[in-house]
Amino acid sequence: xxxxxxxxxxxxxxxxxxxxxxxxxxxxxxxxxxxxxxxxxxxxxxxxxxxxxxxxxxxxxxxxxxxxxxxxxxxxxxxxxxxxxxxxxxxxxxxxxxxxxxxxxxxxxxxxxxxxxxxxxxxxxxxxxxxxxxxxxxxxxxxxxxxxxxxxxxxxxxxxxxxxxxxxxxxxxxxxxxxxxxxxxxxxxxxxxxxxxxxxxxxxxxxx
Amino acid sequence: xxxxxxxxxxxxxxxxxxxxxxxxxxxxxxxxxxxxxxxxxxxxxxxxxxxxxxxxxxxxxxxxxxxxxxxxxxxxxxxxxxxxxxxxxxxxxxxxxxxxxx
Numbered sequence: 044x045x046x047x048x049x050x051x052x053x054x055x056x057x058x059x060x061x062x063x064x065x066x067x068x069x070x071x072x073x074x075x076x077x078x079x080x081x082x083x084x085x086x087x088x089x090x091x092x093x094x095x096x097x098x099x100x101x102x103x104x105x106x107x108x109x110x111x112x113x114x115x116x117x118x119x120x121x122x123x124x125x126x127x128x129x130x131x132x133x134x135x136x137x138x139x140x141x142x143x144x145x146x147x148x149x150x151x152x153x154x155x156x157x158x159x160x161x162x163x164x165x166x167x168x169x170x171x172x173x174x175x176x177x178x179x180x181x182x183x184x185x186x187x188x189x190x191x192x193x194x195x196x197x198x199x200x201x202x203x204x205x206x207x208x209x210x211x212x213x214x215x216x217x218x219x220x221x222x223x224x225x226x227x228x229x230x231x232x233x234x235x236x237x238x239x240x241x242x243x244x245x246x247x248x249x250x251x
Numbered sequence: 252x253x254x255x256x257x258x259x260x261x262x263x264x265x266x267x268x269x270x271x272x273x274x275x276x277x278x279x280x281x282x283x284x285x286x287x288x289x290x291x292x293x294x295x296x297x298x299x300x301x302x303x304x305x306x307x308x309x310x311x312x313x314x315x316x317x318x319x320x321x322x323x324x325x326x327x328x329x330x331x332x333x334x335x336x337x338x339x340x341x342x343x344x345x346x347x348x349x350x351x352x353x
Contacts, residue, residue: 044253051254055262062290066273071282078286081266085293092259101293104319109289109326116330122338136276142268149264158257165255166307175312182309183316186252194320201324202338208331217339227333 051091058084071117079110093168095175259301266294278345281336285329292322 044126058081065077082105156162183191273287296315303311333343340347 048253049260049281059265059269060260062269065290066276066283066287071280074283074286081290082293088259088262088297089300091254092300094300094304094312094315095271097300097319098352099310100316100319104323105289109323112330113282113286113324116333120343132277134270134278138272141275142272144269145268148267150261150266153257153260153264155255155257158260160253160254160255163256163305165305178309179312179316182313186310187313190317194317197321197324201327205327205331208328209265209334216295 047091050090053086054087054091057081058088072114075110075113075117078113079106082106082110093175096179256301256305260298262295263294263301266297267291270294281333281345281348282345284345285326285333289322289326292318 061077061080061084065074065081066072068077082101084103089095089101091100270287270290273290274284277283295344296318298309299315299318303309303315336348337343
């Protein structure tokens with residue numbers, strides 16, 4: 044068994060195991076942590092497939108931004124754990140049957156007689172000076188430049204939509220009212236009253 | 252190279268089905284549903300990258316790039332809707348959000 048095959052099986056094991064742990068964990072924060080482990084394993088598999096840029100993007104964008112956003116929302120919402128424990132396994136048997144049938148069909152279709160090394164030969168590894176980023180950027184800025192711009196517009200729309208959705212209404216927001224602030228006088232805000240000091244009294248009591 | 256294309260494809264189909272089971276069994280928490288969708292997308296992306304490597308064509312990686320972009324936008328809007336739901340209903344259970352049911 045070659046070293047690359049060993050790596051593939053290690054990464055696959057952790058990918059599948061952490062995915063299973065993610066869907067069966069009842070605590071949402073733990074599920075996010077297992078999903079982060081699954082993403083790291085997936086990024087390792089992508090590096091085996093010489094997609095270094097996308098692997099780094101998966102870790103930076105997904106683990107660094109999206110998963111942190113998930114954790115932030117989970118911690119912010121303070122979900123009641125007792126409601127999460129109810130009705131967990133209602134559709135579990137049906138789901139397992141469907142998944143088993145899909146996996147069996149996929150293995151029948153995608154088996155080594157269709158996509159094995161004899162049918163689809165593995166390409167030669169690139170040399171050390173091969174730059175995945177250069178190849179991707181060349182494609183992205185020439186052939187796919189319009190989809191690239193559309194993706195930028197899509198992200199902008201997503202920002203605007205997310206902010207508009209969670210934005211509080213006008214009444215709940217604190218804002219300045221300049222005219223009211225200018226019109227105010229000292230007698231509206233400041234009141235001078237004379238108070239006898241309580242410390243002095245206690246001193247007298249102590250002394251007496 | 253001893254790992255064949257079918258190994259990668261079978262791995263990604265297994266992870267895809269795990270995400271599918273996650274959507275089936277999690278009726279109590281919309282956050283977990285979103286995470287299962289993410290898992291399914293990563294499995295699909297692994298398919299794209301495996302084909303891109305074995306067919307020596309970089310277009311598959313470009314597609315993964317765009318899928319990642321759309322998924323990030325989807326998560327941002329999904330979590331915003333989730334926050335709104337929690338603010339209005341006080342819960343993020345799937346069973347609570349059935350006001351569209353006739």
